[in-house]
Amino acid sequence: MYKKSSIIALLIVLVLCIFVVFFMANLLCTFICVELTSIIGYIFIIIIDTISEKEAKIEAGLKYFFSNFFGTLCFILALTDLSNTTILDINTFNYSNLKEMSLDNLIFLTIAFILKLNLFPIFFWGPEIYAGCAIQTVLILSTIIKPLYIFAYAIFIQNMLISTFISYLNIFCGLGSVFIGLSIAQYTTYIKRFFAGSALIIFGFLFILISIISPLTIIVLISTLGAYIYGSYFVLASYFNIKNLNWTTNLLQIKELSDIIFGLRFLAGLPPYPLFLLKILLCLMIGNLLDLWIFFIISPLIIFSPAVYLKIDNKLLR
Numbered sequence: 001m002y003k004k005s006s007i008i009a010l011l012i013v014l015v016l017c018i019f020v021v022f023f024m025a026n027l028l029c030t031f032i033c034v035e036l037t038s039i040i041g042y043i044f045i046i047i048i049d050t051i052s053e054k055e056a057k058i059e060a061g062l063k064y065f066f067s068n069f070f071g072t073l074c075f076i077l078a079l080t081d082l083s084n085t086t087i088l089d090i091n092t093f094n095y096s097n098l099k100e101m102s103l104d105n106l107i108f109l110t111i112a113f114i115l116k117l118n119l120f121p122i123f124f125w126g127p128e129i130y131a132g133c134a135i136q137t138v139l140i141l142s143t144i145i146k147p148l149y150i151f152a153y154a155i156f157i158q159n160m161l162i163s164t165f166i167s168y169l170n171i172f173c174g175l176g177s178v179f180i181g182l183s184i185a186q187y188t189t190y191i192k193r194f195f196a197g198s199a200l201i202i203f204g205f206l207f208i209l210i211s212i213i214s215p216l217t218i219i220v221l222i223s224t225l226g227a228y229i230y231g232s233y234f235v236l237a238s239y240f241n242i243k244n245l246n247w248t249t250n251l252l253q254i255k256e257l258s259d260i261i262f263g264l265r266f267l268a269g270l271p272p273y274p275l276f277l278l279k280i281l282l283c284l285m286i287g288n289l290l291d292l293w294i295f296f297i298i299s300p301l302i303i304f305s306p307a308v309y310l311k312i313d314n315k316l317l318r
Contacts (some may be wrong), residue, residue: 006047014144021152027082027158028093030152031075038116041145046136061133063125071115080106095159099157101170106166113153117146120176127184130196133295139219139236142199143229150203154210154221163297167211174211177204178301185308189246191239194312195232198267201305202228208298209282212289220281227266227274234263264313268306 017033024030045061053076082093084107091097118126130138157166161204181200188194201294206221269275287295 004054007044010043011052011140011144014040014140014148018148018151021148021155025155026093027095027098027156028079030156031079034056034075034116034152035072036147037145037148037227037260038072040140042068044137044140045129045133048137049170057131058132059083060129063127063132067115067118067125068128074108074112074115078105078112081108082107083210095156099159099161103158103163103165106160106162107169109153109156110166113149116149117207119200119203119207120180121173123177123200125182126200127193127196130192130199131190133192135192135239136234137243142195142232142236146199146203147225147229150206150210151221151225154206154218157210158213162213170207171290174207174285174296175301177201177207178298178305182301182305182308186311190229191236191246192279197237197308201308205282205298205301205302208286208294212291214285216285220278220285223274224278224282227269227278231263231266233277234259234266238263242304261284261313264309268309268313270306270310 014037019038020033021030042061042064045057045064079093081102082098115122118129130141133141157170177200181197181202181204184197185194185201186197188197201226206224209217209221209224238257266273266275268277283295283299283302286298
């Protein structure tokens with residue numbers, strides 16, 4: 001078992017990591033905060049009790065550990081190539097000193113975040129990690145830890161002179177993640193796997209957004225993350241005390257059914273909810289600042305992605 005004071009302390013550390021990443025603009029500080037966040041995520045998986053089988057929890061912990069471990073190795077390779085001195089100088093890693101970062105370093109850094117976010121093409125452990133965790137841990141992963149990862153990557157990329165190759169790599173991984181996420185969310189009735197798919201959808205779109213170097217990018221990214229966190233909380237927090245985590249079972253035990261439906265519609269981005277306007281803005285930014293073929297692929301996905309949330313909405317109202 002765990003003490004609430006311990007959970008609160010860990011959550012405070014996570015919030016502090018967010019502030020450090022936002023204000024420091026230093027790749028070494030970002031690395032420390034990201035790795036500290038990864039460790040805290042592992043602690044949450046281990047200490048919070050789950051109704052899943054013990055083997056599933058152990059499997060989730062191991063897969064989370066290894067995906068973050070390999071991500072950390074890639075991050076370290078990027079940092080190692082940057083330091084040309086034997087004495088570590090933190091100012092060496094300021095974003096202002098890394099404007100022309102080599103392609104190799106950028107590739108290592110991008111792969112590091114793909115691994116930590118469990119995005120395409122290394123997505124296959126993500127649903128298993130979510131399925132083996134407690135629903136409280138899924139909430140923390142979805143609304144704090146993974147948003148911190150993608151925010152850290154976005155802040156870095158927006159300060160760099162990135163190559164066309166990295167832009168297309170982000171777009172490729174983002175598109176693949178959205179397709180996989182839609183497939184998972186469409187064909188599962190298990191809430192935790194559904195949110196693994198939902199995370200792939202939203203972070204896939206944001207990975208594409210990061211490829212757009214614009215003053216609006218960070219604003220849209222923060223707004224989208226805020227809306228996603230808000231909607232996810234309404235849904236996941238309502239299931240904290242429910243044993244059977246299928247959408248269509250035990251509904252009579254759920255007093256917060258209206259909160260769940262509100263959260264799903266919020267995540268779907270239906271008008272007048274904020275995600276609706278943010279998706280329109282994303283389409284306009286892609287159309288204006290990226291290739292038209294990317295716009296014609298992504299726009300239908302943005303338009304039809306709410307269907308997976310509305311499908312669950314209809315099941316709950318039957």
